[in-house]
Amino acid sequence: MVLLLKSGMALLSILRYPDSRLHKIAKPVTAFDQRIKQLVADMAETMYEAPGVGLAATQVDVHEQILVIDVSDTQSDLRVFINPQIVWASEERQIYDEGCLSVPGIYDGVERPARIKARAKDTDGKPFEIEAEGLMAVCIQHEMDHLKGKVFVEYLSPLKRNRIKARMAKEERELRKDRERDRVGMR
Ligand code: K1U
Ligand code: ZN
Secondary structure (H helix, E strand, O other), rough: OOOEOOOOOEEOOOOOOOOOOHHHOOOOOOOOOOHHHHHHHHHHHHHOOOOOOOEEEEHHOOOOOEEEOOOOOOOOEEEEEEEEEEEOOOOOOOEEEHHHOOOOOOOEEEEEEOEEEEEEEEEOEEEEEEEEEHHHHHHHHHHHHHHHOOHHHHHOOOHHHHHHHHHHHHHHHHHHHHHHHOOOOOO
């Protein structure tokens, strides 16, 4: 579902784990055109509204290699990564309590390289490189996993993952009931 806003931008629906579409592999972007610019604007709007600090195109059911990230406190530092690649990762690792807009309400520790160097293109197709640490490094790696069809809960133990799946399934049943009540005018 897409919610159109007065600003000309749109709020996109975020797929919820364990939706199988979260496991699709994203393809590289080949045409840096108006469609990509509009998609990036809609993804940023969707991320800010959620709110979140990152969003991968996979999460809005678009299977192209596009990420938006803003780890600033004031939603004022949007970074766009198209066709991103990690070209260097530190031996040093850090554990960070990660969250995901596709797995709302769940936070758990994931260990990843503490510092990375990434290469990507902007919306005009211009290449750039970035060195990142802290939340930015975590976020780039987490979002790049989405493009490869991987959700952060897959780093957790099978026991934790199954509990998360059960909780998400329960929430999904409740959401469906609410939507049905709305449809027949009972709410
Ligand atoms: O769904 C996503 O991929 C976005 C995810 C990014 C992320 C956060 C933390 C660690 C790794 C990856 C989120 O934005 S979850 C929500 C969140 O962390 C947040 C929400 C509001 C304010 C600050 C953070
Ligand atoms: Zn995520």
